[in-house]
Amino acid sequence: MDRIKILVTGGAGYIGSHAVVELYEAGFQPVIIDNFVNSQESALRGVEEILGVKVPFHRIDCNDLEAMRAVFAEEGSLRGVIHFAAYKAVGESVQKPLEYYQNNVGSLLTLLQVMREFGVEALVFSSSCTVYGVPDALPVTEQTPTKKANSPYGATKQMCEDILRDVAAAPDASLRTILLRYFNPIGAHPSAKIGELPLGVPQNLIPYVTQTAAGIREKLTIYGNTYDTPDGTNIRDYVHVVDLAKAHVVAVQRLLDAQAERVETFNVGTGRGNSVLEVVQAFERATGQKLNYVIGPPRAGDVPAIYADVTKSTQELHFQTTSTLEEALSSAWKWQLSLGA
Numbered sequence: 001m002d003r004i005k006i007l008v009t010g011g012a013g014y015i016g017s018h019a020v021v022e023l024y025e026a027g028f029q030p031v032i033i034d035n036f037v038n039s040q041e042s043a044l045r046g047v048e049e050i051l052g053v054k055v056p057f058h059r060i061d062c063n064d065l066e067a068m069r070a071v072f073a074e075e076g077s078l079r080g081v082i083h084f085a086a087y088k089a090v091g092e093s094v095q096k097p098l099e100y101y102q103n104n105v106g107s108l109l110t111l112l113q114v115m116r117e118f119g120v121e122a123l124v125f126s127s128s129c130t131v132y133g134v135p136d137a138l139p140v141t142e143q144t145p146t147k148k149a150n151s152p153y154g155a156t157k158q159m160c161e162d163i164l165r166d167v168a169a170a171p172d173a174s175l176r177t178i179l180l181r182y183f184n185p186i187g188a189h190p191s192a193k194i195g196e197l198p199l200g201v202p203q204n205l206i207p208y209v210t211q212t213a214a215g216i217r218e219k220l221t222i223y224g225n226t227y228d229t230p231d232g233t234n235i236r237d238y239v240h241v242v243d244l245a246k247a248h249v250v251a252v253q254r255l256l257d258a259q260a261e262r263v264e265t266f267n268v269g270t271g272r273g274n275s276v277l278e279v280v281q282a283f284e285r286a287t288g289q290k291l292n293y294v295i296g297p298p299r300a301g302d303v304p305a306i307y308a309d310v311t312k313s314t315q316e317l318h319f320q321t322t323s324t325l326e327e328a329l330s331s332a333w334k335w336q337l338s339l340g341a
């Protein structure tokens, strides 16, 4: 039987490449679009080594309407789309707001236009826990009201969610969409053939930790230890990227089975909050590496604490966390070592 074709924008990126592997292993035929603006071709080789097959790939920009039309026409029978492609650095978005709005919002509009033209109805969208801003109460559920975003990046995710709700609610709409609000994805595929590949100095905690342990960075700076949390450092919900990738497969299937409402929103986290110091200690325990770190000033825009209520995704997406924080960190370390540190 022919595999059902799913377009994966940003399929060479960190989460995208893991989702491509899980989609293929679940029996789908992923088709990748990427422009390598924040990803590398080596991810496609990693995917191929894991799966033992080449995944169809188109090097295009999702903002390029004609190129998008050409891909939809050439692929013929796309049944759904997972839209990962976006800029994602919170700090950079403050420096380059126009680029962020243009790329993140513009690419979604282009994609929706082409999906409508070609009658493709199912869309899984990469949203983010940044839409909650600084929450009043924890954990956050999907009903927790969103607040003004702390950055243009967060604002693009809120806008994209609004656009999708409006488009799906139009009387003649055919779009059905699942918004996955990711918490902090970490870790790498157990094969260590794909993982997070930050360009330049990492902005996110885990690649900074693994690069410090590998001797590429001198020391980790923990951004503040006087927050109103038990040990004074920020609390986040760190979810293994393979678990997160699997949530996309279930979401796609749910849309294709037409079980879903027109728009559904799910938190994808573990339901556990861990402080930065706990992450450092867990990394040391999991890998036997001693981590050089100092306490620095707080980073602008950081939310003191956020973690997910995952009741809805557990019940309706059958989402499961299959690994502990230590296991996720040890997979990130294995990946770092595979890069030849």
Ligand code: WQD
Binding pocket: 088, 089, 090, 128, 129, 130, 183, 184, 203, 204, 205, 206, 208, 220, 221, 222, 223, 224, 234, 235, 236, 276, 299, 302
């Ligand atoms: C985690 C914690 C830092 C680096 C943001 C977005 C989210 C997602 C990822 C897309 C924080 C601390 C970090 C360092 C540190 N989006 N830290 N020293 O900010 O929670 O999430 O990026 O990619 O949508 O909101 O992730 O990994 O940057 O930080 O102490 O060198 O680690 O202060 O508490 P964040 P992060």
